[in-house]
Amino acid sequence: MRIKVICIGKTGKSFLLDGENEYLKRLKHYYPVEKIELSDIKNARKLTQDQVKVEEGKELLSKLSGGEQVYLLDEKGKTFSSLGFSSFIQKRFNQGGKSLVFIIGGAYGFSDEVYAKADGKISLSEMTFSHQMIRMLFFEQVYRALTILKGEPYHHQ
Numbered sequence: 001m002r003i004k005v006i007c008i009g010k011t012g013k014s015f016l017l018d019g020e021n022e023y024l025k026r027l028k029h030y031y032p033v034e035k036i037e038l039s040d041i042k043n044a045r046k047l048t049q050d051q052v053k054v055e056e057g058k059e060l061l062s063k064l065s066g067g068e069q070v071y072l073l074d075e076k077g078k079t080f081s082s083l084g085f086s087s088f089i090q091k092r093f094n095q096g097g098k099s100l101v102f103i104i105g106g107a108y109g110f111s112d113e114v115y116a117k118a119d120g121k122i123s124l125s126e127m128t129f130s131h132q133m134i135r136m137l138f139f140e141q142v143y144r145a146l147t148i149l150k151g152e153p154y155h156h157q
Contacts, residue, residue, distance in 0.1 A: 002032040003142065004099045006063050008056050008106035009040045011132045023139035030146040036063055040106070049108040057111030060103055067098035070118045072110055073134060077121030082155055086145035088122075104131055104138065 011017045020035070027033040041047070041055045064070060069092050071077075080088060092100050102122070103114070110118075124137055147154035 002099050004034045004101045006036045007104045008038050016132050016136050019136040023143045026143050053108050053111040056106050057114045060114055068101045069097050070101045072118045072121045073104045074121040075123055077123035079123050082144050086148035089145045
């Protein structure tokens with residue numbers, strides 16, 4: 001199984017991109033991790049929020065294939081401790097499938113079609129963060145979860 005993270009838009013801040021790249025490099029030691037960046041919707045300022053979500057949704061759904069477990073990073077999703085998240089990932093790995101897919105949406109969230117395709121929602125916090133910042137935080141949490149599963153000393157209990 002591999003892990004796939006699909007993101008709307010690019011990270012414009014070098015410090016966030018450096019953090020993402022650091023954790024992506026570390027993650028290669030554990031599982032294949034693919035980061036897919038989708039371009040921001042063109043002329044989004046001329047569209048309503050719902051229209052932007054629909055257009056982003058079409059792009060997101062085009063990157064999914066059968067046999068994938070799909071989870072959205074969503075403010076209304078389930079929250080986990082780091083240990084709980086590592087257990088969540090282990091359970092998904094045990095279920096099998098082609099990929100474990102996490103989707104980080106744009107500023108307005110997801111379309112109804114994307115919600116319908118998802119197997120669940122995960123929230124990293126009750127606080128709101130930019131979707132660029134969430135990417136780095138999420139890659140770190142995936143790395144932390146995998147080190148926990150391997151019994152490595154990165155996470156201190």
